[in-house]
Amino acid sequence: MSSRLSKLPVHMNVLNSPRKIKSATTSSSKKLANTSTTGNKVFSSAKNTSLKRKLQSATTSSAKKLASTSTTGNTSTTGNKVFSSAKNTSLKRKNVDSTRGRIQYPPPPAPLSKPPSKIEVLRDENSKLKKQFDELRKEYDEIITESKQLQNEIQEEECARKEYIKDIDRMKKRVANEEAHVKEIEDYIANLQQNRNDMIKNNSKLASEMKAYRCELEIANENITNQSENITNNINQIQEFTSKLQEYERLRRKLHNDVQDLKGNIRVFCRVRPLLDSESQNIANFKFPKEIPFNRKISLISTKTNYLGEKKEIFKEYQFDQVFDTFATQKDIFSEVAHIVQSVVDGYNGCIFAYGQTGAGKTYTMTGPTNATPETEGMIPRAVRLIYDIIQDLKTQCWKFTLEGQFIEIYNDNIRDLLVADPSSTNGVKHKTIHDERTGTTRISKATTVDLDCPNTLNQALKTAAHNRAVAATKCNAHSSRSHSVFMIRLRGTNDNSNETRIGSLNLIDLAGSERLSKSESKGDQLQEAKHINSSLSHLKTVIQGIKKDSCHINFRDSSLTWLLKNSLGGNAKVLMLVNISPLESSLSETESSLEFARMVNSAHVGTAHKN
Numbered sequence: 276m277s278s279r280l281s282k283l284p285v286h287m288n289v290l291n292s293p294r295k296i297k298s299a300t301t302s303s304s305k306k307l308a309n310t311s312t313t314g315n316k317v318f319s320s321a322k323n324t325s326l327k328r329k330l331q332s333a334t335t336s337s338a339k340k341l342a343s344t345s346t347t348g349n350t351s352t353t354g355n356k357v358f359s360s361a362k363n364t365s366l367k368r369k370n371v372d373s374t375r376g377r378i379q380y381p382p383p384p385a386p387l388s389k390p391p392s393k394i395e396v397l398r399d400e401n402s403k404l405k406k407q408f409d410e411l412r413k414e415y416d417e418i419i420t421e422s423k424q425l426q427n428e429i430q431e432e433e434c435a436r437k438e439y440i441k442d443i444d445r446m447k448k449r450v451a452n453e454e455a456h457v458k459e460i461e462d463y464i465a466n467l468q469q470n471r472n473d474m475i476k477n478n479s480k481l482a483s484e485m486k487a488y489r490c491e492l493e494i495a496n497e498n499i500t501n502q503s504e505n506i507t508n509n510i511n512q513i514q515e516f517t518s519k520l521q522e523y524e525r526l527r528r529k530l531h532n533d534v535q536d537l538k539g540n541i542r543v544f545c546r547v548r549p550l551l552d553s554e555s556q557n558i559a560n561f562k563f564p565k566e567i568p569f570n571r572k573i574s575l576i577s578t579k580t581n582y583l584g585e586k587k588e589i590f591k592e593y594q595f596d597q598v599f600d601t602f603a604t605q606k607d608i609f610s611e612v613a614h615i616v617q618s619v620v621d622g623y624n625g626c627i628f629a630y631g632q633t634g635a636g637k638t639y640t641m642t643g644p645t646n647a648t649p650e651t652e653g654m655i656p657r658a659v660r661l662i663y664d665i666i667q668d669l670k671t672q673c674w675k676f677t678l679e680g681q682f683i684e685i686y687n688d689n690i691r692d693l694l695v696a697d698p699s700s701t702n703g704v705k706h707k708t709i710h711d712e713r714t715g716t717t718r719i720s721k722a723t724t725v726d727l728d729c730p731n732t733l734n735q736a737l738k739t740a741a742h743n744r745a746v747a748a749t750k751c752n753a754h755s756s757r758s759h760s761v762f763m764i765r766l767r768g769t770n771d772n773s774n775e776t777r778i779g780s781l782n783l784i785d786l787a788g789s790e791r792l793s794k795s796e797s798k799g800d801q802l803q804e805a806k807h808i809n810s811s812l813s814h815l816k817t818v819i820q821g822i823k824k825d826s827c828h829i830n831f832r833d834s835s836l837t838w839l840l841k842n843s844l845g846g847n848a849k850v851l852m853l854v855n856i857s858p859l860e861s862s863l864s865e866t867e868s869s870l871e872f873a874r875m876v877n878s879a880h881v882g883t884a885h886k887n
C-alpha cells in the first residue's frame with residue numbers, strides 16, 4: 276500500500292512540478308505562437324489530454340486505496356465500517372465526480388484516543404493526498420485556463436494567419452500589378468530611350484546641317500555686305516540719274532515746245548473721209564501729191580462752166596501741216612495729235628477742233644463710230660488714255676496728277692451740260708464760262724465735273740454725253756450737226772521732290788456743220804440754228820485772223836464758242852484744227868469753203884506758247 280502510494284508522487288512528480296508544467300506550457304505556448312501550425316495545435320492538445328489522463332489515473336488510484344483501507348477497517352468496528360463504507364462511497368462518488376469536474380473529499384476522521392490506527396494513518400495520508408490533489412487540481416485548473424487562453428491565442432493567431440495569407444494574396448496581386456506596371460514603365464523607358472537615341476542622331480545631323488548653314492550664312496552675310504555697298508552705290512547712281520532725268524525731262528519739254536513753236540502753235544490737218552458703202556454719188560477729183568516724210572498737199576480739180584458755156588477745169592492746191600487721204604486710220608491721225616497731248620501734260624493748254632460740213636467725218640474723228648473698237652476709237656479716248664500713260668510714267672519722277680473733265684455743247688449760242696444724268700432737270704439753267712487768269716484754265720459753271728481717275732470713268736462720261744446728244748437729236752432734227760460739242764479736260768500735277776506744279780488743259784471740240792446758209796436753204800428753227808452756227812464759226816474765223824494780224828484787241832466775247840476757247844487759242848495754247856472733207860463731188864463747194872477756212876487758220880500765228 277505504501278509502495279503504491281509512494282508511487283503516486285512519481286506521477287505527481289510530473290504533475291507536482293508546476294514550474295515544469297508551466298515552463299512546458301509556456302514553451303509550448305511560445306512554440307505555438309511561433310509556429311502556429313496545425314501540427315503544433317494537435318501536439319498541444321495531446322499534451323493537455325495526457326496531463327488530464329495522469330490526473331484521472333492518480334485520483335482513481337487514491338480512491339482505490341481508500342476503498343481497500345475502508346474494507347480492512349470493517350473488521351474492527353461496524354460503526355467504523357458503516358462510516359468507512361459511507362465515507363468510501365462518498366469518496367468514490369466524489370472521485371467519480373472528480374473525473375467530471377471538481378472532486379469532493381470526505382471530511383477527516385475523528386481523532387482516536389488510541390495510537391493512530393492504520394485507518395488514521397491512511398486518513399492522514401488521504402488528507403495529505405487530498406491536499407496534494409487540491410494543489411494538483413489547482414495547477415490543473417490553471418493549466419486548463421492557460422490552455423484555453425492558448426487555444427484562444429491559437430485561434431487568434433489562426434485568424435491573423437488567415438489575414439496574413441489574405442494580405443499576402445493581396446500583396447501578390449499588387450506585386451503582379453506593380454510588376455505589370457513596372458513592365459509598362461520599362462517598355463516606356465525603352466521607347467524613350469529609343470526616341471532619345473533617334474533624337475541624338477537627328478541632333479547630330481541637325482548640328483552638322485546647322486554648321487553648313489552657318490557657313491552659308493556667313494558667305495551670304497559677306498555677299499549682303501558687298502551687295503549693300505553695291506546698293507548704296509546704285510542708290511547714289513539712281514539719284515544722280517534721277518536728277519539727270521529730271522534735267523533731261525526739262526530739256527525734252529523745252530525741245531518739244533520749241534519743235535511745236537517751229538511747227539506753229541496753230542496747226543492744221545486735213546482729212547478726207549472714205550466713200551461710205553451707203554453712198555453712190557460721184558467722188559470729187561482729189562489729188563494727194565506724195566511727199567516725204569508725209570503728205571502736206573491736197574489738190575482739188577473742179578470743172579466750171581463760164582458765161583460762154585465753156586467748161587473749164589480749175590485746179591486748186593492747198594497745203595497744210597499734214598494731209599490724210601481716205602486710207603488714213605485713226606491711229607495715223609492720233610500720232611500727230613499725241614504731240615499736243617504731251618504738251619498738255621507738260622503744263623500747256625491745248626485745243627483740238629474738228630471743222631467741216633455735216634457728214635464730213637468730224638464726230639468719227641473726234642469720238643469714233645457708235646460701236647468703236649480700239650482701232651476705230653477717236654481722238655478723245657485716245658488722248659485721255661495717252662494722258663494716263665504719261666502720268667503713270669511720271670510717277671517714277673515723283674509726279675502726282677489729278678484729272679477732271681466737263682462735257683458741254685453750245686447750241687444756239689447757249690451752253691448745255693452733256694454729263695448731267697437727266698437733261699430735262701437742267702432746263703433753264705444758265706451756264707457761264709469762267710476763266711482763271713492765274714492758272715490759264717477754263718471751266719463751265721454749274722456743269723457736271725467728273726474725276727477722270729480711270730478709263731472706266733472716261734468711257735462712262737463719253738456714253739452719257741453721246742446719249743444726251745442723241746436725246747436732243749430726236750427732239751431737234753440732226754441736232755448733233757447743229758451744235759458744237761466741247762470735251763474739256765483739266766490736269767494738275769505736283770512734284771514733292773522738285774516742288775514743281777503743272778497745270779494744263781485740253782479742249783476737244785466737235786464743231787457744228789459748216790455748210791453755208793445759202794445752200795442749206797434752212798427755214799424757221801433750222802434757219803435760226805444755221806445763223807448761230809455761221810455766226811460762231813465766223814467769229815472763230817475773225818478771232819483767228821485777229822491773232823494772225825497780232826491785233827491788240829481780239830473780241831473773244833462775240834460768241835460763246837470763241838469766249839470758251841479764249842485760253843485755248845490765246846498765247847498760251849497749242850491748237851490743232853482738223854479739217855474734215857467729204858469725198859463727194861456734190862459737196863465740192865463746201866469742201867472748197869472748208870479748205871479756204873483752213874488755209875486762213877494755217878497761216879495764222881498764235882503768239883509764243885508759255886507754260887501755265
Ligand SMILES: Nc1ncnc2c1ncn2[C@@H]1O[C@H](COP(=O)(O)OP(=O)(O)OP(=O)(O)O)[C@@H](O)[C@H]1O
Nearest residue numbers: 548549632633634635636637638639644755756788
Ligand atoms: N474716216 C472714216 N472712215 C469710215 N467712216 C467714216 C469716216 N469718217 C466718217 N465716217 C462715217 O461717215 C458718216 C458721217 O460721219 P460723222 O457723223 O462723223 O460726220 P460729222 O461731220 O460729224 O457730221 P455732223 O456734223 O452731222 O455731226 C458716219 O457714218 C461715219 O461713220
